[in-house]
C-alpha cells in the first residue's frame with residue numbers, strides 16, 4: 001500500500017506549539033514515517049496566538065532547513081510547505097501579494113475558523129473561490145455549534161469546501177480531545193469528511209496516529225473509503241495544477 005499523505009502537521013521547529021527545536025522536529029518526522037506517512041505538508045499555525053510564522057517565506061526557509069537535516073539523518077519523508085491559517089483580515093492582502101500559504105503552494109488553503117463561535121464565512125469562501133482558492137476547513141469536529149446546525153455544511157460544501165478530520169479525533173481519547181470522537185465519526189459517516197490528517201504536534205500526547213485511524217476507518221466504512229480519505233483525496237489537495245478532474249468524497253461532487 002502507498003504511504004499516507006498528511007496535509008496537516010506541526011512538524012517545523014520553533015514556529016508554533018509544535019517541536020521546540022530541530023532535534024524535536026526530526027524526532028517527530030521519524031514518528032511520521034513509522035506511522036506510515038510518506039508525504040507531509042508542514043502546516044505551522046499562522047495568525048493565531050501560538051504562531052511565530054507570519055509569512056510563507058519563513059515557512060519555506062524552515063522547510064528547506066528541515067529537509068537538509070532529514071536527508072543527513074536518513075529520514076525518508078517528502079516534506080512540503082503549507083500553513084494552518086487562522087481566519088484573519090490579512091488573507092486577501094496575502095492573496096493579492098501572491099503570498100497566501102496554501103498547501104504545497106497549490107490552490108487549497110487549510111483554514112481554521114473559531115470552534116466555539118459560529119461565523120458565517122460564506123462571503124469569504126465565495127471571494128476566495130473567485131480567486132481560485134478552495135478551503136479545507138481544519139478539524140470541524142471541534143465546532144460546538146454543529147450539534148444544531150449541520151445544514152451550514154451543505155451550504156459550504158456547495159462552494160467546494162472540504163473538511164479535514166484529525167486522525168486522533170476518531171480514536172478513543174480522554175478530556176477535551178476525547179469529546180471530538182462522536183462528531184468526528186458523524187463527519188465520516190454522514191459523508192462530509194474529505195480528508196483525514198494527523199495534526200501531530202509532538203511524539204507524546206499529540207503524536208501521529210494515522211495508521212490506527214486508517215485501520216478503524218477501513219473496518220467501519222470499508223477499505224476503499226479509508227484509502228480515499230487517507231491517501232487519494234490528500235494526494236489531490238497537494239497538486240499544484242487545477243483540480244477540475246478530481247473528486248471530493250462528499251457525495252461524489254467535484255471539487256473543481
Ligand SMILES: [Fe+2]
Nearest residue numbers: 008010084199
Ligand atoms: Fe493544527
